[in-house]
Amino acid sequence: MTARSDRPDWLRIRADFPVLTRQVHGKPLVYLDSANTSQKPQSVIRAVDEFYREHNANVSRAVHALGSEATEAYEGARSKLAAFLNVPADELVLTSGTTFGINLVAYSWALPRLRAGDVILLTRMEHHANIVPWQLVAERTGAKIRVVEITPSGELDLDDLRAKLTGEVKLLAFTHVSNVLGTVNPVAQICREARRRGVVTLVDGSQAMPHRAVDIPSLGCDFYALTGHKMLGPTGTGALWARRQHLREMPPFIGGGEMIKEVRFEKTVFNDPPHKFEAGTPNIAGVVGLGAAVDYLRGIGMDQIEAREQALLEIATRELSAIEGLRIFGSAPGKAAVISFLVEGAHAHDLATLLDLEGIAVRSGHHCAHPLMAHFGVPATCRASLAFYNTHVEIEQLAAAIGKVRKLLA
Template sequence: MLDIQKIRTDFPILSQKVNGKPLVYFDNGATSQKPQIVLDAITKYYSEINANIHRGVHTLSQLATDAYEESRKKIQTHINAKFSHEVLFTSGTTHGINLVTNGFGSILKPGDEVLVSALEHHSNIVPWQMLCEKTGATLKVIPMDENGELIMLEYDKLLSEKTKIVTVNHISNALGTINPIEYMTEKAHEVGAAILIDGAQATPHLKPDVQELDCDFYVFSGHKICGPTGTGILYGKEEWLNKLPPYQGGGEMIKEVTFEKTTYADLPHKFEAGTPNIAGGIVLGVAIDYLNKIGFENIQQQEKELLEYGTKRLLEIDGLKIYGTSKEKTSVISFNIDGIHPYDIGTIIDKQGIAVRTGHHCAQPIMNFFGIPGTIRASFSFYNTKEEIDLMIEAVKKAQRMLS
């Protein structure tokens, strides 16, 4: 059992008041809060070893380089990548997806097909749309049902020798659905297609084993796993990363430059042009250490209890409907109340110190499927409590009375 009250003291922001009320932070799907050890690590980097990496012979540069590459190895271990050079630092999930789509621009041709799911975040839809427009490939959508689950029978039908890549989130940011990634990967590989997994919403809740999943690409953001904003990871199988062309040109990603010809650096530097977010990369490793110390089994148990309790309490409210009722689900509850716009609920409960997300959550096709403008989304983390859920319930009831 986790000592949640002790864990909460690791997060300075959780002790503050918002609008005169204790902060109840249920917007973890958008970004997580940061423990003091992460905040201290940012200060430590800039105070003690701030220098550019990979390029200097002086002591600070070597210290910064060692810390940055040690973080890469930590992440390799965390996701069980075969090689550290399969782990690329990015600015976030969106950057990682765009890096891969850029690379597939040299692979796709007219008549080829890209499969995306109906559950995707805009960042895993729009880059593929742009790529298909550029290459003449066709974008096809894996449909979902009323429970917020992808329809695997339809997925099987869509797959063909024309399919070059399948791109799907591990967990839906809007509904909390956990997708059957192992099955989807196996089926994609049967037709010779690659698969990219958007793990932005999964990595806060579980440890992805990329070798067990056998995915070709796995992307996630640091800011959702207690790390800094502007950080992320793209894992790619070595064979695929060697096959794709560089995403950007500049310093660091080159082996030799002349005006006649440039040759590119080996992995991972081929994809890491320019000065990176050095502090962010180092501190991301600190955040992962912190989460592993707590233990992902403990995190999952705590969040499972919060999901079950929150679902039960919310369904006690008359006229409330939950969207996303899949059998496999993480600690996200999207809901609406009959006759009331989600924005209005969110605005009123904010006055009570309750932070939730309202709108379409960058997943507008999901909202179109349900015929709604958006939802109120409460997304829980391991540092949240049942008592906070009770405060949210009372705030939502109060908002309902005011708006009815």
């Protein structure tokens, strides 16, 4: 990574991302889809390439030099990520992403424990990855799903949350940051409320990790799931943090090699956590790349990143709010740098397609949040999601392109 001063040079940092120099449809790329997947700095790309060029071997299964190097790099990345979260490395299960992590909790923690009449409490703003696994578990156990509603500004209704945290609730699963609204939920406060009532908590950290410092001990949750590809890392990477007591008590989710100490046809003795949950050959190069992404983020500083993105969000909100006929969804104070919007008379997909012709990449659709779209009475929105590598000029280009599209559709 390029050397940094106390005040980051954001244009120099932007130059670390090769894809941002390309053109789309003959126009400079304006990438505003980082909530879907972030772009990757050269240091992450180089780390993956170097692993395959110089160290490629399987982990934990060889005493030769390459095997030792691969294992050291893989476990080193686990340690980096653990330090980034301020948790012990042996409480961090490496996964393919948040979806796998939530499913691991659903099938290994919830399925053996829930009974008919128990309640899984979710929120209106959840991503499908934090809804569907719980529906599948509920169908198999007879448990019920209850939903906490949101306020008109897109904040979680904390009064509704308290009212629904009744004795039947065994698990509260909710997002740290909404991928549609940008709402930043008060995780520590919510977890305190749940803990007082003996309710276990799972937090979907996918949209928080790339944009703000996350100190898991201060949150007070039981499980925290994250995705690597949204925080500058390769796809197919992520992690699940869980309290050690849960990891000890949970049975393996997937069986195979690496998650065992001894296998006999009569009985298998499983490995200690977290390796008990890491069957088979992992995405070694990807995890090494994730370690490089952690290094990169720490090199800039998460406080600097959050401040930069908040400044960009302020400008973008002001620019888009000035466009006649444009509606923004979600106005919670302190929200993350995500703007979901619609333009009067334009379908979200048509708008995104026309913006793409201007070189501007925004997401259109339901954003894996059908219940939230239904709440607002719309089938889809466009979403511009900002990252620290975006610029003020790109925001102006977005606003100008939306104005051009409005004229075309008039």
